[in-house]
Amino acid sequence: MATEKNALVASPKTQKVIKLIPPDGGWGWMVLLGTAMSNIFNQSMLSLFSLLYGDALEAMGHRTQGAAIVMSTMLFVTNFGGPIAGAVVKLTSTRFVAVTGACFCTAGIFFSGFSTNIFHLVLTYGILLGLGLGFIQNSSFVAINSYFKLKKSRAVGLANVGTGVGQTLMPHLVRYLLEHFGFRGACLLLSSLSLHGIAGTMLIQPVEWHMKKIEEEVPVDENLHLLQEKAKDLSLRNLSQSNGDAQNQANGKENIGKRTLSNKELNGGKVNKSDANGLNGATHVAPSPQKQNMLTKLYDLFGISLLSNVRFLNIVIGTALAVTSIQNFSMLFPFFLQNAASMDKQQTANCMSAVAAADIAGRLILPIFQDKYKIKARWMLIMTSVWLIVVRQILAYQTNIEVLLVMSCLYGMGRSMIIVARNIAISEFCRMDQVPAAVGLGMLTMGVIVPPVGYFLGWIRDFSGSYITCITAQNILLVILLVTWVPDMLYLLMKERRQKKLDAEQPQT
Incomplete structure (x- = not known):
């Protein structure tokens, strides 16, 4: 009992x-x-x-x-x-x-x-x-x-x-x-x-x-509820005072002092010297907020504050590297099939069609898997990067049409997840009101990274004369993503588990 x-x-x-x-x-x-x-x-x-x-x-x-x-x-x-x-x-x-x-x-x-x-x-x-x-x-x-x-x-x-x-x-x-x-x-x-x-x-x-x-x-937080009720009573009292007769208006300074004290009591603070002066008759005027200048408005409008966060920079740079890697491989793939794998135009077209068909299937199937098991987009990109590294590195050594068709399908499935999850990974980090600016900054990062890195990968192909070397260089971009993302994601995972453990123990204390 x-x-x-x-x-x-x-x-x-x-x-x-x-x-x-x-x-x-x-x-x-x-x-x-x-x-x-x-x-x-x-x-x-x-x-x-x-x-x-x-x-x-x-x-x-x-x-x-x-x-x-x-x-x-x-x-x-x-x-x-x-x-x-x-x-x-x-x-x-x-x-x-x-x-x-x-x-x-x-x-x-x-x-x-x-x-x-x-x-x-x-x-x-x-x-x-x-x-x-x-x-x-x-x-x-x-x-x-x-x-x-x-x-x-x-x-x-x-x-x-x-x-x-x-x-x-x-x-x-x-x-x-x-x-x-x-x-x-x-x-x-x-x-x-x-x-x-x-x-x-x-x-x-x-x-x-x-x-x-x-x-x-x-x-319901009882303390917060009491504070809210006290604030509501205070607001009603102030309203009645402002609508009072001439005598109440003449004593306005005293009322201001009382209101100042009530606010201090409400916030659990102490009366300082300036408040005391207000009670003795000096009117306490709150400083008026300065108007935002144009640069500040642009700073908020474009979400520049996000760039001060190291994790956000890590995310947008990682997604840009992933997109650069798949775009460069898509451009190189037909030349690889014809020159390195000795495929004719029909066989090349078949492999590219296999990539496109698998890409469409991946966009339909993989997100269902992600939603069902509630996997974060960054983890999906990490797993997809490992998938693409293995598939493309094996594909680079193949010359058999049947094997190339299979590897093309596997590559298309992996590529689809990069396209689907890149913006979701960026949005998971932000508040809802920050998403437009965050996605825009992600696109801007791609605009900065894709051209020079793509040019460098093309130079590697021309300098080495080897498609295998170029594909390996493309895979290194995904390795950089893994090196920069995996430790951070493991840290966040352990932090989340610790928080869940603390939350579970909270009722017992």
């Missing part, structure tokens, strides 16, 4: 509160549909440049070097447009930024059809399309991140499936359009298809419209 009485006394008081949580579905699936639609017709343009603009560039008197200028401009603008998109999301909404990005993409594809020199292509494909893709990448992830919590990885994977589908189907469509309508007709028809991306991004509605209400019991 005594034990039951003690248990009743020890049990904390609780109160029911209404809490708003992301829907983890509902209209979120429509947001995914819209994002996937935009990816099919816009993000797939990244892989269509040589096919669509190759002959036009040659007619302008430019070949590989001209293509490199346009593509480098587009990638630079896409990555450096990320922070701009993050800032605009804070000022407006994810829907506005996504629709604006889709409009930029449509305009870039449309006007590129009228290009007569390389400067026109740099302006249309490089700048307009690049800025549009940067806006779409940032805003679409922020929208998905706000709609999904438990199923976030699965949702991002489904949205990215649109990119894989576009990269698989669009080359055949572009070839057909070029054969029947010519370069300008193909660009105009592709820009009309890009309008579907605008319709898709219009499906991104504010998550506040679709939040779920749940009832949750939370413990």
Whole structure:
């Protein structure tokens, strides 16, 4: 009986509160549909440049070097447009930024059809399309991140499936359009298809419209409750004093002194000399907050404070290295198959199709696995990096078509997880309001790291004359990720377990 009485006394008081949580579905699936639609017709343009603009560039008197200028401009603008998109999301909404990005993409594809020199292509494909893709990448992830919590990885994977589908189907469509309508007709028809991306991004509605209400019991802090009641009484007393008669107004200084003392009592503080002077008749005026200057506003808008955190820098640099590694391997893979593995064009196409098919399957399957076992995105990237290191190192020594097809599938599965989890890893570190700026800074980091590191990897291939050496160098980038991430993740894991242990022991003390 005594034990039951003690248990009743020890049990904390609780109160029911209404809490708003992301829907983890509902209209979120429509947001995914819209994002996937935009990816099919816009993000797939990244892989269509040589096919669509190759002959036009040659007619302008430019070949590989001209293509490199346009593509480098587009990638630079896409990555450096990320922070701009993050800032605009804070000022407006994810829907506005996504629709604006889709409009930029449509305009870039449309006007590129009228290009007569390389400067026109740099302006249309490089700048307009690049800025549009940067806006779409940032805003679409922020929208998905706000709609999904438990199923976030699965949702991002489904949205990215649109990119894989576009990269698989669009080359055949572009070839057909070029054969029947010519370069300008193909660009105009592709820009009309890009309008579907605008319709898709219009499906991104504010998550506040679709939040779920749940009832949750939370413990009540009695001391905090008393302080809140005292503060409420104090506010009512002050209000009545401000609405009092002329006599109360004449004694305003004394009331101010009393209010100052009450606030000090409420906060558990002591009366200092300045407070005493206030009680003796001197009016206590709180210093007015200084207005933020332009630099401070920009500092907050772009989330520059995140760069002062070593863990955040470790995350964005690691994800940039992972993306650089897979992008460089994707560019090198066809040349490796033809020159090192002695594959013909049909066999090369089969291997690349195997990579694309496995990539799509991975974006559908691996996120379900991650959500089911609640694995953090950084751990998924760590496991994927180990997977890719082993698969690519084995693949580098193969010349048999059957083995290469199997290894291509295994590589495609691993590559899909890098694409899906990179932004999720960044968002896991941040508060919800910091996600747009954090994703933008992640894109900016890729814009800084990808070009020089990619150039260095190309130099290694030309200097050594060996594809095996170049693939090994690409794997070293993933080794750097493992060396910098694994100790930090183990530290966080042990810290979390210690905290759980302390929480479990707390009721017993």
